[in-house]
Amino acid sequence: MPVFSLDPVQTAWCAELRALAVERLRPLAEKGEPGRVNRSLIAALGELGLLERLFGSEADSGAGRGTGSGGRTGTGAMELCLLRESLARGCTEAETALALQGLGTYPVVQAGTDRQRARWLPEVSAGRAVAAFALSEPGAGSDAAALALRAVPDGDGWLLTGEKRWISNAPEADFYTVFARTDEGAGARGITAFLVPADRRGLTGSPIEMLSPHPIGALSFDAVPVTRGDVLGEVDRGFRVAMNTLNLFRPSVGAFAVGMAQAALDATLEHTAERTAFGGPLKDLQSVAHRVAEMATRTEAARLLVYAAAEAYDTGAPDVPRRSAMAKLFATETAQYVVDSAVQLHGARALQRGHLLEHLYREVRAPRIYEGATEVQRTIIAKELYA
Structure with a gap:
């Protein structure tokens, strides 16, 4: 399949997803x-x-x-991107809720034991359990290998001590995929992934009020006991679990951004065709028409980069890190530009609380930071180019 063209089945599925987002999911989101x-x-x-x-x-x-080998399981990157883009176009809250469930659970899918998977995957899939991906810390955001949460040996297991911060779905998740340091001084090679249920002794959390509307919080680990039965994958090889998860989800962050950009573009096309100023519709003003053309071109270019990265992941291409970084970089920066331009062309009404663009303006900023900030993506791209 050419990366620049969806087949009829995919196109129809995307249309169905957009309809579900608007008709079934947005009303629930508005009540949240x-x-x-x-x-x-x-x-x-x-x-x-x-x-x-x-x-x-x-x-x-x-x-x-569930072998811990890091083999690909579950959905493909292209399907995930189509899911996220389509839902984001109709209901960003639904998109984010789905993505966070995937992000928090994928370490279990790719590296969990049969027992861990049997306990949690059916519950997450049914929408009964909430998952969270607990990687970031107060001193380890973009530099994930600098994790300081310690896993201190204790008999046949460990005691987790330290903090996690900027964790989506915290502190309300039912379980956390937690990355902790089991080997001091070993950098990325000394990190282990654990599945930690929220009711584990010594684990507490608090919400953090953020610009974006989805839940984010901090977690405190006060000698939280974990056993070898809680390990995801292999001891001291948890960084691979985290990176495998991010490699899958990074292009789809770009898809989320493309969905928001398309929603802003759709609103702008309708507004500039109907709104009159200076004796005619806004679309007849060259400055407006050229801005809209730029918005549309950048959105389509971002979409193609995202699809190319997803196709590269699904086919096992060797340049996945570079393509994924390019897709996330360009798509998130494009979404910021498109949403900001849409606000400008709508005028003051777009800043009114509850307006679609006011909502998108708050949502669009965060993806340029999480799962690898724009600056980190540029570093990855440069490193791959000079390899």
């Missing part, structure tokens, strides 16, 4: 409380089968490969 997990929305994603699409047949019984 900003900064809190919307469990009704997550349950609806489960009932519609969208969460199960993230994990494929792996979620049916919770059993599968």
Whole structure:
């Protein structure tokens, strides 16, 4: 399949997803409380089968490969990108809820034991359990290998001590995929991934009020006990679990951005065709028409980069890191430009609380930072180019 063209089945599925987002999911999203997990929305994603699409047949019984080898399981990158782009175009809250479930659960899909998978995958897929990906710390954001959360040996297990911060779905998740240092001084080679249920002794959390409306919080680990049965993959090889997860989800962050950009562009086309000023519709003003043309061109270019990165991932191409970084970089920066331009062309009404563009303006800023900031993506691209 050419990376620049979707087949009729994919096109029809995307249209169906956009309709579901507007008709079924947006009303639930509007009833949610900003900064809190919307469990009704997550349950609806489960009932519609969208969460199960993230994990494929792996979620049916919770059993599968679960070898810790980092092999690809669950959905492909292209399908994930189409999911996120289509939902974002109609309901960003639904898109984000789905993506966070995937991000928090994918370490279990790719590296969990049969027991871990049987316990959690069916619950997540059904929309009954909330997952969270706990990687970032107060002193380790873009430099994920600088993690300081310590896993101190304790008998046959460990005690986790330290903090996590900027964790989406915290502190309301039902379980966390937690990355902790098990070998001091070993850098990325001394990190282990753990599956930690939220009710584990010594684990507490608090919400953080943020610009974007989805839940984000901090976690405190006060000698939280974990065993070898909680390890995801292999001891001291957890960084690979984190990177495998991010490599899959990074292009789809770009897809989320493309969905927001397209929503802003759609609104702008309608507004500039109907709104009159200086004796005619706004679209007849060359400055407006040229701005809209630029918005459309950048959005389409971002979409193609995202699809190319997804196709590279799904086919096992050797240049996945470079393509993924390019897709996330260009798509998130493009979305910022398109949404900002849409606000400018709409005028003051776009700044009114509750307006689509006011909502998008708050949503669009964060993706340029999380899962690798723009500056980190440029570093990755440069490193790949000179390799």
